[in-house]
Amino acid sequence: MSEHSKPGFVDTVATAFLRRRLQSRRLRAAAVRGLTGISAGSGGRLQMDFDHSATPFAQVSPWLAAHTSEIEAAPAPPADPLRVPSLSIVVMVVGSRGDVQPFIPIARRLAERHRVRVATHREFRPMVEQAGLEFYPLGGNPHQLMEYIVKTGGSILPTRVDQIWEDVPKKRAMIAEILESTWRACTESDPERPGARPFRADAIVANPPSYGHIHCAEALHIPLHMIFTMPWTATCAFPHPFANIDPGAHRPVESFFSYGIVDLLVWAGIGDLVDAFRTKTLGLPAVALTDGAALLDDHEVPFTYLWPESLVPKPPEWGPHIELANFVQYAQAQAYEPPPALLDFLAAGEAPIYVGFGSVVAEDPAALTRTIFRALGEAGARGVVSRGWAHLGGEAPPPNVYLIDDCPHDWLFPRCRAVCHHGGAGTTAAGLRAGLPTVIVPFFGDQFFWGRIVADAGAGPESIPIRRLDIEHLTAAFDACRRPKIRERATELGALLRASDGAELAARSVERHLPALVMCCSADPRHLAVVYCDTCDVRLCEACGREAHSGHLVHPYRYVDWGGRAPRGLFAELGELMGDAALALQAGLAEFLPSHGSASGDEPSRADRGGPVRKLRRWLTSR
Ligand SMILES: [Zn+2]
Ligand SMILES: [Zn+2]
Numbered sequence: 001m002s003e004h005s006k007p008g009f010v011d012t013v014a015t016a017f018l019r020r021r022l023q024s025r026r027l028r029a030a031a032v033r034g035l036t037g038i039s040a041g042s043g044g045r046l047q048m049d050f051d052h053s054a055t056p057f058a059q060v061s062p063w064l065a066a067h068t069s070e071i072e073a074a075p076a077p078p079a080d081p082l083r084v085p086s087l088s089i090v091v092m093v094v095g096s097r098g099d100v101q102p103f104i105p106i107a108r109r110l111a112e113r114h115r116v117r118v119a120t121h122r123e124f125r126p127m128v129e130q131a132g133l134e135f136y137p138l139g140g141n142p143h144q145l146m147e148y149i150v151k152t153g154g155s156i157l158p159t160r161v162d163q164i165w166e167d168v169p170k171k172r173a174m175i176a177e178i179l180e181s182t183w184r185a186c187t188e189s190d191p192e193r194p195g196a197r198p199f200r201a202d203a204i205v206a207n208p209p210s211y212g213h214i215h216c217a218e219a220l221h222i223p224l225h226m227i228f229t230m231p232w233t234a235t236c237a238f239p240h241p242f243a244n245i246d247p248g249a250h251r252p253v254e255s256f257f258s259y260g261i262v263d264l265l266v267w268a269g270i271g272d273l274v275d276a277f278r279t280k281t282l283g284l285p286a287v288a289l290t291d292g293a294a295l296l297d298d299h300e301v302p303f304t305y306l307w308p309e310s311l312v313p314k315p316p317e318w319g320p321h322i323e324l325a326n327f328v329q330y331a332q333a334q335a336y337e338p339p340p341a342l343l344d345f346l347a348a349g350e351a352p353i354y355v356g357f358g359s360v361v362a363e364d365p366a367a368l369t370r371t372i373f374r375a376l377g378e379a380g381a382r383g384v385v386s387r388g389w390a391h392l393g394g395e396a397p398p399p400n401v402y403l404i405d406d407c408p409h410d411w412l413f414p415r416c417r418a419v420c421h422h423g424g425a426g427t428t429a430a431g432l433r434a435g436l437p438t439v440i441v442p443f444f445g446d447q448f449f450w451g452r453i454v455a456d457a458g459a460g461p462e463s464i465p466i467r468r469l470d471i472e473h474l475t476a477a478f479d480a481c482r483r484p485k486i487r488e489r490a491t492e493l494g495a496l497l498r499a500s501d502g503a504e505l506a507a508r509s510v511e512r513h514l515p516a517l518v519m520c521c522s523a524d525p526r527h528l529a530v531v532y533c534d535t536c537d538v539r540l541c542e543a544c545g546r547e548a549h550s551g552h553l554v555h556p557y558r559y560v561d562w563g564g565r566a567p568r569g570l571f572a573e574l575g576e577l578m579g580d581a582a583l584a585l586q587a588g589l590a591e592f593l594p595s596h597g598s599a600s601g602d603e604p605s606r607a608d609r610g611g612p613v614r615k616l617r618r619w620l621t622s623r
Pocket of ligand 1 (some may be wrong): 281521522523524527528540542543544545
């Protein structure tokens with residue numbers, strides 16, 4: 001902006017946006033600078049330790065305050081979605097069945113007004129198509145992903161050196177495959193349905209692990225909206241679900257830091273794959289390490305989290321581009337035909353406690369089964385125990401226990417009086433929605449987060465991490481489920497959760513954040529603008545452009561300019577702040593990854609290169 005012109009509205013908005021980006025970059029840099037060590041913490045999470053005397057740490061409080069006040073001043077989206085033209089929307093989801101399920105009702109809501117395709121792993125095609133939605137197969141195998149996550153104790157990065165040699169090449173190959181498939185999901189017709197309609201995405205809805213989302217959006221110049229079941233945006237309120245932060249006075253700041261560090265670790269692990277995807281497949285420039293880790297933040301990509309404000313309030317550090325909806329119920333009860341033996345068991349006495357650990361893999365299923373059976377007996381409770389991937393059971397159950405395989409939670413839980421599970425987001429939601437006292441036995445990742453949330457909400461006892469699970473603790477937890485206070489709180493919470501439709505809220509949130517004003521044809525707002533007439537200075541759909549503007553200067557129109565980078569000078573300071581530490585961190589990882597070249601022989605001498613390298617090495621070899 002020149003001295004002679006007063007800043008206009010657009011300038012003010014853009015400057016505020018850049019200031020927010022500056023604040024958030026500065027905080028990311030402080031996180032890396034203040035970090036003294038990463039090790040394998042409890043529950044397989046990353047234990048992060050910080051040097052509280054370091055200069056960046058001392059500056060953090062005013063920076064955080066500035067960040068929060070910039071956020072408070074940021075413009076909010078319209079309360080009611082503006083009418084957007086009917087779009088082709090691709091919904092990209094990577095993860096297990098439980099991760100994909102909430103996206104089905106959301107996609108169905110969006111499909112009332114748009115053409116919607118759900119792009120996810122091949123094995124979920126029947127689930128998607130039975131819901132009346134279009135499907136596109138993404139690469140990757142959810143079982144292998146889950147197995148890998150279990151092996152690494154819930155992190156997306158290896159925690160033992162042997163895993164690096166065995167698993168990382170396979171995992172990296174899978175991520176490369178997922179990335180490639182996300183682009184086809186935006187641009188190609190269903191390869192397994194001959195004669196399927198051509199598809200080209202006008203908007204992308206995605207969960208964070210689908211990796212390709214923001215890069216495809218940049219290549220197509222279209223909007224992106226993220227949806228997730230666990231916190232993925234920096235806040236002082238709780239640490240990143242994959243991070244373990246010690247209690248104490250510094251916990252809020254360290255919690256905030258943990259998000260930037262996980263982003264950086266993920267980017268350090270997959271950045272080269274993403275860059276190969278960007279340059280070879282999308283024809284986009286490669287992204288620097290410090291940029292790559294912060295892409296979603298830097299662009300303030302709209303985000304909808306699938307839990308209600310009444311359970312986990314929105315933190316003050318989250319801007320107006322981040323919204324909370326509610327849990328999304330994937331209804332299956334209607335189509336379920338229960339076996340007569342289950343109905344007989346349910347009718348034969350007091351409502352049982354449901355016990356199941358979903359798709360997590362137990363180390364010793366026989367011992368876990370004995371613990372569950374004994375604790376149910378000691379607590380004088382009846383139990384419906386799910387075999388799951390944990391393969392519980394094996395031995396004949398006692399008369400107070402019924403063993404089941406697959407059974408829809410929305411059918412079973414209303415027939416139980418309490419639930420005990422691993423704390424997956426979907427199962428937690430189903431139990432709370434049914435108004436049931438909840439015992440959480442977290443194995444890894446966000447399961448600890450949900451354990452904390454349920455206990456804080458008063459809807460269940462303190463969670464019992466799987467390593468501490470024994471007959472005594474489990475019996476006490478089952479007993480706690482009879483306490484009137486917990487039962488009342490669970491009932492009350494259940495009513496609150498059932499009062500609003502999470503899928504509807506999420507779909508509205510997506511529409512509200514679409515840049516509707518710039519997507520409409522100037523001649524008729526019901527049309528989607530695809531060209532721009534320079535002669536008349538208007539956006540137009542193809543039909544309107546063809547008829548009235550022939551002979552004019554018309555070119556293809558783009559909605560979102562993702563490539564718009566900040567002026568160089570503004571980020572010089574930041575580049576310096578981030579640069580050395582972040583690059584050293586990447587170098588530390590690069591030394592270990594087989595695909596980056598030889599890492600044998602001379603490891604000890606190379607271990608002295610800078611602090612973060614040693615930190616990362618300690619972390620990688622500590623188990
Ligand atoms: Zn038109
Ligand atoms: Zn014209």
